[in-house]
Amino acid sequence: MESRCTLMSGQSLLVTLSLLFLLFSSSVVVHSEEPGGYAGWKRCGVCHSHAAADWQKSSHAKAFADLKKSGQENLPACAACHVTGSGQPGGFVDGEITPGLAGVQCEACHGPGKSHAASPATNGLIKAPGIETCRRCHTMGQDPAFDYAKKIEGVHAAIEGPGKKADVSRLVARPDSFDFGSIDEGTPATTTVILENTGDREILITGLRTS
Numbered sequence: 201m202e203s204r205c206t207l208m209s210g211q212s213l214l215v216t217l218s219l220l221f222l223l224f225s226s227s228v229v230v231h232s233e234e235p236g237g238y239a240g241w242k243r244c245g246v247c248h249s250h251a252a253a254d255w256q257k258s259s260h261a262k263a264f265a266d267l268k269k270s271g272q273e274n275l276p277a278c279a280a281c282h283v284t285g286s287g288q289p290g291g292f293v294d295g296e297i298t299p300g301l302a303g304v305q306c307e308a309c310h311g312p313g314k315s316h317a318a319s320p321a322t323n324g325l326i327k328a329p330g331i332e333t334c335r336r337c338h339t340m341g342q343d344p345a346f347d348y349a350k351k352i353e354g355v356h357a358a359i360e361g362p363g364k365k366a367d368v369s370r371l372v373a374r375p376d377s378f379d380f381g382s383i384d385e386g387t388p389a390t391t392t393v394i395l396e397n398t399g400d401r402e403i404l405i406t407g408l409r410t411s
Contacts, residue, residue: 237312238285241299244313247320251306254356260304281337284308286367309355345380 245252255261264273264281272278273295276286284305285291290312292301307313315323325335331348338346 218322219336237314238288238290238301238307239314239317240284240307241303241305242300243317244306246317248306251356258354258356260308260355264302268295270351281342285312288312290314304337 213326241252241255259266264279267273267278267282273282279292280286282302282304283292284301284303284307292298295302309329310325310327313325316325332344334351337343338351340346
C-alpha cells in the first residue's frame, strides 16, 4: 500500500512538473513574439528626413504632450487620437512602455511602416491619406470646424502666421551640386539626371548620364 501511494505521488509530481513546463514555455513564446508593424517616426526619418523635421514642428507631434497637460493621457478614448497605433499590434501602450509612439506620427496616417522600412521597394504605405483618415479623430463632434483642404497644408509643418503656408511643395535634390567634368569646346552634349520620387519633399538622384 505504501509503495502504491509513493508511485501515485511520483506521477502527480511528474504531471505538476509537466504543467509548469508548458506554462513556462507558453509564456516564453508570448514574450518572444515579434512586435507589430509600427516603426516610429525616428525610423521614418532615416529616409524621409525633411518630412520628419517638419513633423516635429507640427501640432501632431505635440498631441500627446498636450493631452498630458490636461491629465487625460490615461483615458483610452482620448489617448487613441493623440498617439500612434493605439489598440493595434505593436502600437502605443502607454507613455512608459512605448514612448516612441507618442504623438500623431507618420504611421497614424500612412499606416504601419515597419515592413516598408525593411524593404521600401516591396512594401508600400498610404501615400496620400484622404479625409476619411483625418475624420477618424477630427469628427464632427470633436472638430466641427474641420477643413480638410486647409488642415492638410500644415500637416507636416506648423503654419506660421496668418496667410503663410508651410513649404510643402519644395523639392530638394541630393546632392544639390554636380561636377560634370570637362567637355571639349564646340562638342554638343546632353546630360540626363535620373530622379526617383520618394514620396517626400526630397528627390533621390539614382543616376547621371552625360553624352
